[in-house]
Amino acid sequence: MRGGALAPAEPLPSTRLLAASLKLARGTVVEAYEQLIAEGFLESQRGAATRVASTLSVAAPTRRVLKPTSAGGRCRLPQSSLPEPAARFAQIAREFSPLPAVPFAISVPVGLTAxxxxxxxxxxxxxxxxxxxxxxxxxxxxxxxxxxxxxxxxxxxxxxxxxxxxxxxxxxxxxxxxxxxxxxxxxxxxxxxxxxxxxxxxxxxxxxxxxxxxxxxxxxxxxxxxxxxxxxxxxxxxxxxxxxxxxxxxxxxxxxxxxxxxxxxxxxxxxxxxxxxxxxxxxxxxxxxxxxxxxxxxxxxxxxxxxxxxxxxxxxxxxxxxxxxxxxxxxxxxxxxxxxxxxxxxxxxxxxxGHLERHIRRVRNVYAEHRAHLIETLGELLPSEIAWVQPGDQGMHLVLWLARALDDREVATLAARAGVAVRAVSPMFSQGNGRPGLVLGFGGFSRTQMEGAARRLAEVIRNAIRRGAKPRRK
Ligand SMILES: Cc1ncc(COP(=O)(O)O)c(C=O)c1O
The missing domain is CATH 3.40.640.10 (Type I PLP-dependent aspartate aminotransferase-like (Major domain))
Known part of the structure; x- marks a missing residue:
């Protein structure tokens, strides 16, 4: 009634029908109807269906457009109705949602590295x-x-x-x-x-x-x-x-x-x-x-x-x-x-x-091999005027720089659709100083998985260039 779904004088279902459809005891529905009658929301006349009170006028509610989230299930309020800090934090939640456990998400411990x-x-x-x-x-x-x-x-x-x-x-x-x-x-x-x-x-x-x-x-x-x-x-x-x-x-x-x-x-x-x-x-x-x-x-x-x-x-x-x-x-x-x-x-x-030190020694060897293999694979798949690797001899990720004409956020979105998880580098820079690049983690995945993902990523990047971006390396 408050939301406008039931208009004044509109008949309600019988208590028996409503109880059956809500899988409630009939007594519960009867009690609810009685309460609403007492509060003036409903009216009932002997021998006729209970109705929404014909004189009822409730303030029109602001219509809430609830959109399903990408995760399904729960609904999202429009941004404009959120308090200012809430809107900011909701944005952070979206930005920081974890990448799926596919190459090149960082720090995914599987197999040898778990x-x-x-x-x-x-x-x-x-x-x-x-x-x-x-x-x-x-x-x-x-x-x-x-x-x-x-x-x-x-x-x-x-x-x-x-x-x-x-x-x-x-x-x-x-x-x-x-x-x-x-x-x-x-x-x-x-x-x-x-x-x-x-x-x-x-x-x-x-x-x-x-x-x-x-x-x-x-x-x-x-x-x-x-x-x-x-x-x-x-x-x-x-x-x-x-x-x-x-x-x-x-x-x-x-x-x-x-x-x-x-x-x-x-x-x-x-x-x-x-x-x-x-x-x-x-x-x-x-x-x-x-x-x-x-x-x-x-x-x-x-x-x-x-x-x-x-x-x-x-x-x-x-x-x-x-x-x-x-x-x-x-x-x-x-x-x-x-x-x-x-x-x-x-x-x-x-x-x-002593397990931690042993684990580090073992994992370090796996990562060293993965890193070398990934650098070599990317070098073979992508011409250096389109994308090139930032050399570094440490860690679990590397940066693949992209030609200036490419939008790294867009490439990351397209890569996700191709089953490849990467983060764009430009948002890590201050405003106006961003350069397009991608962070690629090389821990956790097998050589075959990484080769497949590198091939799909290279295809995404080449397509982006084909769609009109002119490569400019610096
Ligand atoms: C530079 C840097 N600092 C801090 C963190 C946060 O790490 P933690 O998982 O310990 O919160 C990360 C995670 O990726 C990182 O890359």
């Missing part, structure tokens, strides 16, 4: 009894055995200087970045962010009202251009960087730039947030030690198990200097108190028993 058997056995045992069994609220910094295992691991593998009190477990680096933005930046503080950068970071700053305080600092072959950062925003409060493997381009931050960055941070009392997301996978030579090792009092180190184990684990860590550890802990408590307990203990045992 820790499946040991993980399952350990999990079953540890969940059944001991610390991973159901318990009350725990330490918001995370489970002590896991924090100890992480402190030992990063000291050894990344030369990070820390003790266990500095380690806070997070639900992945995404949460670490969010916490860092809350803990380090006051309302008017500026922050350096690489250009291009991980959308998971730039979207945080855009959406918590710090968009205009985000100073995008260009990246060249040595990584973040520190001199440019000092020109653009010398008094920034923090710099968010990916020093071991610039995201998405792949180059490490040179030694000279590292010293310049830390020098600036010390002089200006600023903080450096080091996102060390996939540093374990370096294929040629030795990795640079973590930036944190050069100045543990200035650098907040963020690590994740998403790349070395699997992303659905949702476990990562912050290593924060001194008093900041408590600040991160407090910000985390307000968000979700602490990470789920059980998997923390499974992971702690996995690390303590």
């Amino acid at each position: 820790p499946a058997d040991i993980w399952r056995r350990l999990g079953n045992r540890i969940r059944a009894r001991g610390a991973a069994a159901p318990a009350g609220y725990e330490d918001p910094k995370g489970a002590l055995p896991l924090r100890e295992a992480i402190a030992a691991y990063v000291r050894k593998s990344r030369s990070v200087q820390c003790d266990v009190a500095q380690v806070i477990i997070t639900s992945g680096t995404q949460q670490g970045l969010y916490l860092a933005s809350q803990v380090l930046l006051g309302a008017r503080d500026e922050a350096w962010v690489e250009d291009p950068a991980y959308r998971g970071l730039t979207a945080i700053l855009e959406n918590n009202g710090r968009g205009s305080a985000m100073i995008r600092v260009p990246v060249d072959e040595e990584g973040l251009d520190v001199a440019a950062g000092m020109r653009l925003a010398p008094h920034a409060k923090a710099a968010f960087v990916t020093p071991s493997h610039q995201y998405p381009l792949g180059m490490p931050l040179s030694m000279a730039r590292r010293s310049a960055l830390l020098g600036w941070a010390r002089t200006h009392n600023a903080w450096v947030v080091e996102d060390d997301y996939d540093s374990e996978f370096r294929y040629e030579g030795y990795p640079f030690p973590a930036l944190q090792s050069s100045d543990p009092d200035r650098v907040i180190y963020l690590g994740t198990f998403s790349k070395i184990l699997f992303p659905s684990l949702r476990l990562g860590y912050v290593i924060a200097p001194g008093d900041l550890a408590d600040a991160f802990c407090g910000a985390r408590v307000l968000m979700d108190r602490h990470p789920p307990n059980a998997d923390q203990h499974v992971l702690a045992a996995f690390m303590a028993q």
Whole structure:
């Protein structure tokens, strides 16, 4: 009646019929009708059907056009009816919807790259009894055995200087970045962010009202251009960087730039947030030690198990200097108190028993082979004036640059229709500086799957060129 589906004086079905069609007891429907009669919505006369009250005039509702979502089932309200922040967050949900588990989605652990058997056995045992069994609220910094295992691991593998009190477990680096933005930046503080950068970071700053305080600092072959950062925003409060493997381009931050960055941070009392997301996978030579090792009092180190184990684990860590550890802990408590307990203990045992290091060694060899194979295959399939690979010797993804005339978002959409999952690079740049390219993950899939996907992707790119885009390499 309120929605206008039933007009004044329109007859209603009999209580028996309605009860049968709704599979309710007739008494329930009789009660509902009586209630609506008492409220003046319906009228009934002996011997006649119950009707909508003929005098009923309800305010015409704004018509809601509900569209089915692509996932089917639930309906979506029109954007205009959403509060402003809700509309923004709904857009973020669409942008970040996970790619299907087909090449070249990043971090999909299957077959050789999944820790499946040991993980399952350990999990079953540890969940059944001991610390991973159901318990009350725990330490918001995370489970002590896991924090100890992480402190030992990063000291050894990344030369990070820390003790266990500095380690806070997070639900992945995404949460670490969010916490860092809350803990380090006051309302008017500026922050350096690489250009291009991980959308998971730039979207945080855009959406918590710090968009205009985000100073995008260009990246060249040595990584973040520190001199440019000092020109653009010398008094920034923090710099968010990916020093071991610039995201998405792949180059490490040179030694000279590292010293310049830390020098600036010390002089200006600023903080450096080091996102060390996939540093374990370096294929040629030795990795640079973590930036944190050069100045543990200035650098907040963020690590994740998403790349070395699997992303659905949702476990990562912050290593924060001194008093900041408590600040991160407090910000985390307000968000979700602490990470789920059980998997923390499974992971702690996995690390303590040496499985993590063995897993990394095995997976590193698989990825090194996949990477070389993918570079070779793409080189054979695509002429270099149309698409070319950004060299990089680390990580689980590479960037395939596209000729300037191509729209990388459109190519990504067409690739998805051809069963290939890629992310466009241009949205990772600041407005007006975007270059078309695609991020291709090479973990997790077999050679045959990747060859097939590379062939389909090459076809999509060639078709886009045929449809009118003139290739321009630079
Ligand atoms: C550069 C970078 N930082 C952070 C993350 C987030 O990782 P996590 O799964 O730990 O939240 C990713 C994930 O792809 C990433 O590429």
